[in-house]
Structures are given as structure tokens and as C-alpha cells.
Amino acid sequence: MSATNIDDPRVIEFDVRTDEMLINMGPQHPSTHGVLRLALRTDGEIVSDLEPHIGYLHRCAEKIGENLTARQFVPYTDRMDYLAAMNMNLGWALTIEKLLDHDVPEKGRHLRVLICELNRVASHLVAMGTYGLDLGAFSPFLYAFREREKILDLFEKTCGARLTYSYIAPGGATADLPSGWTAECSEFINQFKKVIPEFHTLLTTNAIFIARTAGIGVLSPRMAIDYGCTGPVLRGSGVYHDLRFHGEERYTELYDGYEFDVICADSETGKYPDSHQEVYQDGLEYPDVPADAILGDCWHRFYVRMLEVVQSVRLIEQSIAKYDACSGSHGEPIKLTQKLPVGEAYLETEAPRGQMGFYVVSDGQSKPWRVRARSSCFSNLYVTAPLCRGVLLADVPAVVGSLDVVMGEIDR
């Protein structure tokens, strides 16, 4: 029926029985998050096999990194996971600081926590909004973006950019926060706390949403670890692992003195930690887990992200207080042509989508010998193939959306 030239070697990877259909979802498709091609083999509505094809956004940032100094490479990290660019900047900055054994002053530390957690909220808002869009709920997308606009306005005041910030540089940040910024941020947070229950009503506890996501794409903890899944995908399967608590010292000391929970279902009771209830008497309660939801399914991954937003709000409030109480430098960035010592350093940070790692090998010059970015979504995406075998076609966007992939990070 279709005009595919069967002899074209670029087309068709696997042979097909006559009653099966080969369908391409993407690379241009409204619901694959970015340029992703999913080759599906379907029997009617049931998907029998799925193969993701990536590389449409491959810009070989790793090769480019061999020709740029450490500070010059910062904008390239922005463009990897462009929805959480601050976290990408942070990962690169911490790796270079690890290599240089350079410490950032206290004020810079709180600034970094504040900015990165704010970006985590923005990133999870996009994840939630577009997930609703994939499933046909059009309105939560706009509500999420309305809130995200306010966050982006705040970011624009700090560094002038709305998406690709290049703000957190090795050594600190490119500029301090403008005066009055923390007050505006507090105002936003206070207003945002009232909006969070709206999202729960529209999506988390909506019967149709639960019917579409509960019990779909169940990822067992063993498989998650074996496939290298990290972040909300891993915690949604019940594995208690968050680099902000369990990572390297250089990263965990960033969060010294902060109180927040790791969002992961308790292995015995199945309940999610909500110690924030003692702090916020007035709300931000977690909605109940529905009976249909199995630990490790799409609903739980979505739920973990929603709860992480609450924890991030808590962190932002604490960091605003700590930042305002600090004085001194925010951390001057290193010199543009700073020579890196001989050696190598690898550091992973807890980005909104998972564990993002940067690996730098240096031979003593100002330009690294090798730069490697370990993308969280790269491993997360691979798990789509076993998860989507045997599901209906309409469940494929549900699974892919719950993994929350950004192609810029996968392809680099």
C-alpha cells in the first residue's frame, strides 16, 4: 500500500510477515519528544516489536569539546538537555572544578541550588504538560507553560536568556542575582504552591488518565538497573537512589544543610515520604495512589515527578533564605584559557531526567583531550523496547512520554 522502495537499503530493518504492519512513528511526529524514530511492528493494534532510532540531532559535541576550553564549552552543555540547561551547566562546572580541585564559595553554592531546583521545576512542568498532551489532555499543557513562563522570566532576569542560559560556569556563575530577584522568586513560589493541586485534579487523579497510565509499561527494579535507567524512571520502580543524597561528595556537599525527601516508594509500606507536611501545614498533600497503579508503571513515574516538584519548591525556599543570609562572592568563573591539570575526572549529577555525567580527560592544556557526556535519557530510552512489546499502539506514546526523553541530550 505504501510506496516504500523495498530495495532501498536504508529502509526496513527487519522482515515482516504478511499480516503485520511496519509503522514509523517519527522522526516528525507530534508526540515523540524531539526527533526520534520508533520503528514499530504491529499486528493490528498490538505492538510486537519496537526499535528506537536516534541520531537525528547528533551534533558531536564531544568532538567539539576537544577544540574548546572549559569555559567555552559551557554553551554546548546548554544545548544537550535544553529544558534543564542549568543542570547541564552545573554538571560540567562541577566536573571541571573536580579536575581543578576548585571550591565555590558558600554564596555560590546556595545560588547553584536555588537556580538548579528552579530549573528542575520548569523541566518537570514541561514533562507533565507534554505528557498530558500525548494522552489527549490539551489544557494542562497550557497551565504548565503558564507557570513555566514565570520561571523563564525569572531566569531572563539573571542571565538574559530563556532557554540556553550558560549561567553556571566552572568556578561559580557568570553573574550574581540582580537585587530584588529573590523576593520575586518567593512571590512566584507562594503563588505556585496554590496551583500544584490543579495539576493533580486534571491529571494525577483523573480517571481517564489513570486508565491510560496505570499498569502500563511496568518496569521492574532489576530491569531498570540492568538497563542503566536513572532518575524518576528508577525511583518510579521503587529503587531508592538519588545522587543528591548518594552521589559523590563534591555534589552532595552542595546540598549540605538542606532538608528534602527522596521521592521513592518505601519498599515495605509503598508510601511516598512526605515529611514536608510538617513544614507546610496548609497543603501540598500528595494525592492517593490509585488501586490500579503498579509500582514501576507510567503512573508512578509521572507521580514521582509531580512529587519532586513539591520537594524542589521546598528546596527553593530554603535556598532563598540561605542565599539572602550569605555575603561574599557568588563565585567568579575561571579564566577563559585556564589550563587544566593532567588527569581525568568523572562526575554525575542528578538532573531532572536522570543522572547526567561528564567525563573530562586532560593532558595539561587548556583544551581537554577528551570530553564525554553521559546522557541519562540515552539509557532510559533503550528500555522502551522491552516495555512496549505486547502493548497497544496507543500505549507507546504513554510509555515514551513517561520516560521523559529529550533528544538533545540523547544525541548530543
Next chain:
Amino acid sequence: MSEIALLTQLKDKFGDGVVAVELDAIDAWVEVTASALVGVCEFLRDVKDYHFDMCNCITAIDYLHTDPKKAEKVDWAPHIELVYHLSSIATKLTLVIKVKIPRWKDEAAQQLPEIPSVAGVWTTAIWHEREVYDLSGVNFIGHPELKRILCPDDWEGYPLRKDYEMPLGYHGMRGR
């Protein structure tokens, strides 16, 4: 980190397979031979107190100076180094494994260097090794589906190698 105990176990079990150990580096690493790699990885994954069940990253570093003057100044011969970053979810420990392999199995015939694949140890390695094959040109023996992942399937050359030159054109599009 109780690396000493672990390294003792490794040396006892694999003897010559463990080539070198560097504990003073920023990230402590263990260098093993290519033939011992799979055994070491399986041991690390299953060993009781360490249980390195997650393979975070597989990287290939091409050590080659195309400029002969710079090549004289360094003390290493051209080779490719494969770096495996591992971590344990249960014990929260991390470890780095390194393997040095030659740059070509047979340079005249342009045959890629070989190394056994750890795809059987950690499933995530399937895609990481595909990326290493695609960008650095390393042949993984025993890999279930070794094909390019980021570059197009008919791309020629291995971009992350130091002596790589961008092709003049690709399907009519100008390269350089």
C-alpha cells in the same frame, strides 16, 4: 572506600588480568587486559559486598598525536583506551575500569581493534558499545547488534578518532 580489599580480591582471582591499579587519581581506576575484561566485570557485578550492578558509561579515548613533534614529547604509544564507569546502587560505590587496546587490528586492511563485549553483563552496555563503535571504531566481539547508532548507517569513518577527516560530501551535501 574499601578499595584495597576489593583490589586484593581482584588480583587474587585474575592475577595477570589486572595490569595496573591507580588509587591516587581523582577517580581511582583499575586497568585490566582485554581478555580478562568480561570475567572482571561479571565478578564485580556479582561480588557480595560491592555488587556493581549499574554500568554508567563506556568511553573510548583515542591516544594519538597527529603532529609528529607532539608525538615525540609524550611517553605513550598510540592506542585506544576504553574506560568503564561502574556504580553500585546497593552500596553507592563507584569504580573505573580501563582497558588499553591497539588502534587497529590491521591498519592496512582497516580492520577495527577488537575487545569482548560486556553486553551480557549489563544490558545497557548494548547501546553504549554501539556508540563507541560508531564514533571511535572499536569492534565488540559478542555484541548482539553492532551497528551505528548516532551517525547514519552508511557513514564512513569514525568521527571521534584523532586522525578523522570530515568527508568531502555525503549524498550530495558538502562536507568541507
Next chain:
Amino acid sequence: MAEFFNEYIFGDGPWSWLGHVVAALIACILVIHVVAVGAMGFIWLERKVAGRIQDRLGPTRVGGKFGWLQTLADGIKLIAKEDFTPDVADRFLFKIAPYVAFAASFSAFIALPFADGVVANHVNTAVFFVLAVLGLEVFGVILAGYGSGSKWSLFGAMREAAQVVSYEVPLGMCVVVPVFLCGTMNLTTIGNMQEGFITNWLVFNDPFTFVIAIVYFTCATASVNRAPFDLAEAESELVAGFHTEYSGLRWSLFFMAEYGSMFLVSGLAVILFFGGSNGPIPVGDWMAKLLGGVDGSIGANLPSLGAITVGVIGVANFILKGVIGVVVMIWIRWTFPRLRIDQVMSMCLKYCVPIAAFCFIGAVGWEVLDLPTPSKLDGKSRYEYHEKWSQEYLETQLQTKPAENDTHAHQAIPAEATVTTVAVSQSDLEVHGGEQ
């Protein structure tokens, strides 16, 4: 209308057929206006309502502050687009599909009465006709899906066929309840039988009918492929489903068909359950009495001012209520996520059908056992109202000279006339006779 033309223009001789043709043409043009202009209005309404739900304004530039003419501008743009068919498409089927869908949607309006007597064609079995023709719309969708030569379109068409055909079962069951309660399939009669105060509306007749109205609305949303049942055109999964390959005027025809069908099922709900062209208080009746003339009959040769007023108010009522139904559909679309095809099917077979069947038995039982209903509050039985537009009724009115007094007209209806138009069991007649 045909008689009007024949009497005054064409005469009763060899040219009398022209009167019918002209009348039919005028009726068609009016109905096309309803469908096309209505679609234009509904698309604008949808964009505005969707915008407001999403915390933004809808169109605000074309045609003044509220963007009234936005849809017209979009229509002009669509007409001006390049008209191409895909290489692998089956040309004939590809081209004919939008017309089939549009024709099905449009034809159903022929039997839909906008007020007592304001209908393109008086069809005695209007309910049956409308449901049957509405089901033809799925042909257009299947032709589009298959003829496009694209797998995505085929998926959309397959899903749509399964969905629409399955939902016709509970839809039919829901529709049978008002038919049973009124004893006729004639939509005009059903509408007239709900005359009077709001308590006469069939939805308030008994609790089972209330539930049936809700189930009807759900099944109607499913059969016109609106969210949450819109997987045939599910944007995020299938790009655009069965109309992926369509652009320009062909695509806009699909959408006119969709909005036309939306208004149709909404209008059908209004007539069957929510009083038809009658408002909550019988203003029309009072105005007709004030302005004189036969009570609300427009089928007469020269309609009186009272009749015209009643007609206009009736049409306005109907359109208003129909639009409210469409707004509810729009509201639901922009609030809920989409259901998966197997969930849609299970909802139909496991929920809608049993509930509809149970409520059907309940409603029938309520009527047979003659349990109290709000419609009997004013002492009159529903069966005393019937087609006031028909010539026979008019003649009976003129024979008994009801001139000024309406209440006399009701009492003067001979029992025989009731029997000819109302098909109820003998026991029912006796029951009602006992009450009088």
C-alpha cells in the same frame, strides 16, 4: 411550503411539480446554511471556549475584538490551498470521501425540526431516519482512511469504524426511551409533547430517563468522535488519523461534517429530552394568545403573526439549547485526556449498553406502572399534544372554531384524533381516560 408555491405561483396544473422542487431547493439551501454557517460559528466558539479554558484568549483579531470572522478567513485560506492527492492514494475514493461524510451529516438535518413545523421535510419516522443517516458518516471516514494510502490513515479509519458502529447500539437504546414515552417516532410530536413548563421535559420524567439522557449524551459524543473518544483523529498518536492526507477544502468538508454532526446529536438530545423548541416557561403560547391566531401552527396557508412569533421563539430556543449541548461537548474535550480504543470498546459494551438497557426497563416500568411524573402536574396528559403543524389538526381546529380560547381547543380534541396519531396500548388510554 410546496403548497404555498403551488397555490400562488405555479398553480395546480402541469407545473405543480415545480413548486415542490423550488420548496425542496429552498429547504436545502436553508439547511446548508445551518450546517455551513453553523460549523463556522461552532469552530469560532470552540476556539474561544478552548482558549478560555486554557487561560488564554482565542482569536481576537479578525473581525473586531472577538475574532468573529476568523473562521471565514481560515475558510478562504483553505479554499486557496493547492489541491493535491497523494501518489499512492486511490484517487476516486480519496476525492469522494469528504463528500460522503458531509452528505451524511447534512442529510440528517432534513428530518430535524427546529420548531413545530419548521423542518425541511416532515418525516413521520424522523428518529429512525436521523439515526440511520447519521450512521452513514462512518463510510466517509473509512473511505478516507483507506483511500489515503497511508498506514496512519488506515489506523484511524479502522478505529473509527469500530467505535461508531459499536456505539450505535447504546445510542439506539437511549433513543428508544423517549420514543416509547411519547409513543411516536415523529420528532415534531415528541418536541410538542414537552410543551408547557420545564417539568414537562422528558428528562425530568423519571430518574431512569434522566440517566438515559446522560448516557445518550455520552454515546452521542462517542459517535461523532469527540474527545475523550476522538482516537480516530488522535493528533498525538496518529498525526491526524484518517484525515492526515487531506488539506484545503477537502479537509474543511470533514470538519463541517463533524461540527454539523455535533450540532445534530445535540439537537436530537434537545428534542428527545430537553423540550425541543419549548422553553422552560411557555412564553410562546402566551405570546400567541396575545397576538391572536391559531396556536402555533405554521403549516397553514397564511401564518398569522402569533404563529410566526411562536415559530421564531421556538427556533431560537432550539438553537440556544443545541448550542449549549455543543458547548458542553467542547468543554469536555478540552478537559479530559483521551481514551484508548479498547477502553472505548469496553466502556460501550460493559457500561453504556447495560446501563441503557437497565434504564430502558426502568423507564418502561415507570410508565406502565403509571408512577407519578412531573409532566402530569398541570393535569394534562402528554398525549394531548401532538402535531400541530399537520393539515388534519388544523382542520380539526377550524371545524371546532377554537379562535381565541386555547384551553377549549385542548378539550375539544375528539378521542378519535388521538387514536390516529398516538400509538399507545389500550390499557394506557383507559388509564388516562380515568384521570380525565
